[in-house]
Amino acid sequence: MTANHQQEARLSELIRKSQDGDNDAYLALLKELSVVIRSYVGRRIGDTSAVEEVVQEVLIAIHSVRHTYHPEKPFFPWFYAIVRHRYIDYLRKWGRIYRTEISDSAFIDQSPAQEPGNSSRQRAEEAIAGLPMRQRQALELLKLEGLSVREAAEQLNTSEGALKVMAHRAYKTLRKAYRKEEP
């Protein structure tokens, strides 16, 4: 039996146990999978923070569809199908955002908000408007409407974990935007 087969058998056993309600097995599974995903994505993306973003996306996906795995089937085809799916989603999403950001920044360059005397409120509004839709919604529900994580997750029809990730990314993007603008 090769190391690859041994790893697959071990991961298959861990997910089987986790499907039966063993949360320690699930913790061990996710920890091991995060290393495998990081290695897979890291070979394809140079940007290390982007790699971590994809790792989180894949972990969220695995968490939400782990019940679809059948223990009698090999683990890796199931697992890598999810990894590839989320990785391609990520590439598509960033392709779209990149195109949108170019058009937005061209618009902002010509807008009065970039002129001297621009208020911090305007800057905040622009930065929020530039966020991807789901991140913006997460931020608005949590910070402007003051909903709890659970309530906001329900409104966006997503899990609490996924909502936290969205909000976290929104804060990160806003922080970066502010740092760039500071003299």
Next chain:
Amino acid sequence: MKADKVRTQQLIEEFASSARPGRLLPPFIRSIAWLGSALFFVVAGVVMMGLRADFLESFHDPHFLIECIITLGTAVLSAAGAFALSVPGNERNRWTRILPGVAVSAWIAFLGFQLLHSHADSDSVVHSIRHGYSCFIDIVILGMVPGIFVFAMLRRGASIQTGWSGALAMLSVAALGALGVNFICTAANVPHVLLWHFLPVILVAFIGRALGKWLLKW
């Protein structure tokens, strides 16, 4: 970078502490369960809409029987394909798409063969083509409840090829509807069957493709 990794670690711990046990039944079992319930609804629908008066005699017609078997085969194979595709990794198995394709091809070949050898008079053909849209409506009505069920069941899965899943699911739903319509409709000429029984099934499958992309995203 370090903060990102910490966040990943937090995410893992959060997931592990909130995980609940659960496992889907294998796709084959789920497709059998769905087909059983769908057939029940189709039979009930046919009985309510009114069986054709000569349905017992129609069982003595080999053409009718072959068409029913091919239609049922299309429904079974496409349902099996749709449910198989609801599990990540199964999209690599081409048979999930090839087998329903074979069934549809057999259906086309059978209708084509019948068309070449049919001797119906042109007046009755024109009449049944012009007034055949009710068969299309019957297919849609018969497939309504099974269609809702199949999407509800597929949404529990995680299809990578959502378009294919949706198309195969609706192909199965519409084929079952067409099977039911065979026991309602008395127009036996081939152009009518081709236009109002077969083509609606293909049309519904295309609609299913769009529905799948929309409803089966995860």
